[in-house]
Amino acid sequence: MITLLFMVLFQLGDAERAYEEGRFGEAYTLFSEERATGPVLYNLGNCAFRLGRHAEAVYLYRCAQLRLPRDEELAFNLRLAEEKCGVQEEDTPSFGTAALGLIDSFLFSELEAFIVLLECIGLSGLVLLRRRPAARNAMALIVVLALLLSARLVRNQWFPGPPDGVVLQEKIALRPEPHIDHPATAEIWSGETVRIEAMSDRWALVEHARGRGWTERAGVGVVE
Amino acid sequence: VPADREDVSVTGNALKLYILPLPEEGRPPEFTGAVGRFTVSARADVRALRLGESLRCSLEVEGEGNLMFFRAPRLEGFGGFHVYGHIDEKSDGTRTITYDMAPLDEAVTAIPSIPFTYFDPGPPAGYRTVRTRPIPLEVMPIPEGVKLTLLTEYGRPVPGVNDLFGLKPLRGGEARAERSPWITAAVLCMPWLLALGLLLWLRKREQEKSDPLGARARRAAARYRERAVIDPSRAFTAYLAARLRCPDAAVISPDLAYQLETNGVPAELSQRAAAAQDRLVSNRYGGGASGVEETADLVRALEEVFLSVEEES
Numbered sequence: 001m002i003t004l005l006f007m008v009l010f011q012l013g014d015a016e017r018a019y020e021e022g023r024f025g026e027a028y029t030l031f032s033e034e035r036a037t038g039p040v041l042y043n044l045g046n047c048a049f050r051l052g053r054h055a056e057a058v059y060l061y062r063c064a065q066l067r068l069p070r071d072e073e074l075a076f077n078l079r080l081a082e083e084k085c086g087v088q089e090e091d092t093p094s095f096g097t098a099a100l101g102l103i104d105s106f107l108f109s110e111l112e113a114f115i116v117l118l119e120c121i122g123l124s125g126l127v128l129l130r131r132r133p134a135a136r137n138a139m140a141l142i143v144v145l146a147l148l149l150s151a152r153l154v155r156n157q158w159f160p161g162p163p164d165g166v167v168l169q170e171k172i173a174l175r176p177e178p179h180i181d182h183p184a185t186a187e188i189w190s191g192e193t194v195r196i197e198a199m200s201d202r203w204a205l206v207e208h209a210r211g212r213g214w215t216e217r218a219g220v221g222v223v224e
Numbered sequence: 225v226p227a228d229r230e231d232v233s234v235t236g237n238a239l240k241l242y243i244l245p246l247p248e249e250g251r252p253p254e255f256t257g258a259v260g261r262f263t264v265s266a267r268a269d270v271r272a273l274r275l276g277e278s279l280r281c282s283l284e285v286e287g288e289g290n291l292m293f294f295r296a297p298r299l300e301g302f303g304g305f306h307v308y309g310h311i312d313e314k315s316d317g318t319r320t321i322t323y324d325m326a327p328l329d330e331a332v333t334a335i336p337s338i339p340f341t342y343f344d345p346g347p348p349a350g351y352r353t354v355r356t357r358p359i360p361l362e363v364m365p366i367p368e369g370v371k372l373t374l375l376t377e378y379g380r381p382v383p384g385v386n387d388l389f390g391l392k393p394l395r396g397g398e399a400r401a402e403r404s405p406w407i408t409a410a411v412l413c414m415p416w417l418l419a420l421g422l423l424l425w426l427r428k429r430e431q432e433k434s435d436p437l438g439a440r441a442r443r444a445a446a447r448y449r450e451r452a453v454i455d456p457s458r459a460f461t462a463y464l465a466a467r468l469r470c471p472d473a474a475v476i477s478p479d480l481a482y483q484l485e486t487n488g489v490p491a492e493l494s495q496r497a498a499a500a501q502d503r504l505v506s507n508r509y510g511g512g513a514s515g516v517e518e519t520a521d522l523v524r525a526l527e528e529v530f531l532s533v534e535e536e537s
Contacts, residue, residue, distance in 0.1 A: 016391055036398065039392035047387055073389035080388060086256070086295040088312045116415055123419035150412050155285065157405050189295060210293075 015043070024050040026098025038067030042074055045081070054084040055190040059166035059221035062193065066223065069105045102151050111153055118146035165196040165206060165220040172220065174213030178203035186211030196222060250351055256297055258342035261279055266338055266356035274364045278326040283356065285319040296321040297340060304332040306386075326422010327363045335359040364486050437469040445527045449520075454522065456516045457504040463523060464501065467530050476505065488533040489526065497522055 015030035028047035034040045045060035061078035068074050079089070093101065103111065125139030173184030178200065186208070188194060194206040204217040246259070262285050269280040285291065292314050299307045308324040325335075337355040344352050384387045407529040432439035444466035451459035458472075468483055474481075480501055484494035500522055 013394070019391055023306060034394060037394070039394050043391045043394070057429055073384070073392075075385055083309065086298060088296065108403075112411060116411060119415035120418070123415050124422060127419055127423045141316060153408065153412070154405070157408055184463070187293065224490045 018042070019050075020082050021045060036063070038064050038074075041079070042068065042071075045077065047079075049077070049081055049084075054081050055166065055168050056221070057081040058085060058087075058191045058193075059168060061224065062164065062166055062223045067107075069107060082191055085107070086189060087191050087193075100152070103149065104156070108153070108157070111149065113145050115149045115153060118142055118149070122146055162195050162197045164223040165194050165204065166223060167194065167219060168221050169219040172215045174206065174208070174211050174215055176213055178205075178214040182214075185213050188215075193223075194220065196220065244351050247349075249526075252341045252351055252353060254297060254339060254353075255341045255343070255351060258285075258289060258291075258294035258340070259345065260287055260291070260342060262287035262289060262291075262340065262342050262354065263343055264338070264340045264354050266335070266359060268335055268359045268361065271360065272362040273327070274365065275327065275330055275366045278324055279361075280324055281338075281359070282322045282341070283319055283337055285321070285340060286317060289342065291317070291319050297338065299323060299325075305335070319429065320467040322380050329360070330363050330365050332361060332363045334361050334532075361513060382455050441469060441530070444473045448523050452516055452520065455508075456519055457508040459468055460501060460504055460519050460523070463526075464497065467526065473503065484526075487530075489529050493522075493525060493529065497526060 013030075015034075016025050018024075018030060021029035024047045028051065028209055029039055029045060031047060041060050041064035045057045045064060045095065048054075048060055049057035055131050058078065058081045061081060063072060064074055065071070065078065069172045082089075106114070122139050122142035122145075126136060126143060129135040129139060167188050167190050169190060171187050174186045175182040175184055188206070188208050188210065192208065194208045196204050196206050197212075198205040199217060199222075203214050203222050205214050206220060207211070253288045264286075265284050267282050267284075273279055277371070283297070296310055296312050299305075299310075302325070305327055310324065311322045313320045313322070329510075335358060337358050339353050339355050341351060341353045344350060425427070444463045447466070448459050448463040451462065461472050461475050464475045464484075468475065468487060472485075477483075481491075481494040481498040484492055484497055489497070500519055504519065
């Protein structure tokens, strides 16, 4: 019975078997039919990487990272795919950026639960220990921390910033206006990540350290 | 100043600009997009190191062209070295790419020349490859008993070192769920409401502790309603005692009407309450109608008076 249960739980699916046997194209197709969860996107990224489509792998890993934000294996694979595309590692972030990155590395539900826990501890402590100054101050600090985290959570949900995009073509040209006749002001290479500020059916306004401008939307995968 | 001055703008002839694509023919595979004329040089931060240690080798590219826009050379399969990665620094007129690399063998005696390919628009136009000079290097053997896992395993893919981590099981992954921001707001506000409730409850409890007679008086009507069905006489007595803030036995006295009047109850209502009290006591021991409804009306009327007196005070 235990053996049967083990077989049911741990048997390889068709997609996994195809991947293990080196049939990456077939594995890619089979994984594509699954619901877009974090592990599925990660596995699709692995297939794209093995197929030599490194920019697409970067894109799929970045999509997976929204669902598995603290997965170290995913972070390593993403870095490897970026290296293959020639994307250089980002500079060491400032303290503020690192702190915001740490907060954003939690899933929405995790952060929400943590904030509610902090609020419960801080507020009940403030009420119950209001006649002990030292304890009251400590509890007030916890409440302030909870408020700061709440502000970030509300900002992320109510006012989310523009999404990221990954360059899927060998390179894309940034133009001042959304028209092919306008000269390119900068070029962004395959696998590099840009910030998408606006989109139409055919064009996307993107921002990158090397410039800002319009590019054809087909060349950029929206990370979502 | 001339009085007939007039500002006008004139437009020159449009210039046609032909942008030719870089030729595919003769393009070396290591070409990374550099266009112009460049020279390269290399330097290493150490000249001697032990096997397993890494060094930094900087490739400096200088010249005229799209110095800031080409991709850094990757150095794939760089002879005798494992390249971990690179740092790219751009400054006026110079691009410095610093590679972090480690020799794979004690037999390595130099960092080989690094090739750099660019397209020279000419004339004559064409792809050119320039190379750095080899840098002599001494690689010392590792001490006895020390094993270098990475180096011994280098050459075959090692997940987490030079290869991907494997697949993930599909079970347990959650798709991204969109949720209304209002639900989030409600969840975040919940602890504040609970804390407010807790504060009010604690305040009330403390107030009752500091004024037990007052608390007893404020609960008197509710307690009367609970007890009246079982024993209306005792319930009414307890109500009056609570409101007059005295023991129950003190209420059963001929001066009840006077006590009520001194607590702000009108004379007529006081008389009625005293009479009802007498009747209830008589009925209790002598038998007779319970008078629950009549007493209930009386308690309502008394309660209105007591509450207004409390508010005034």
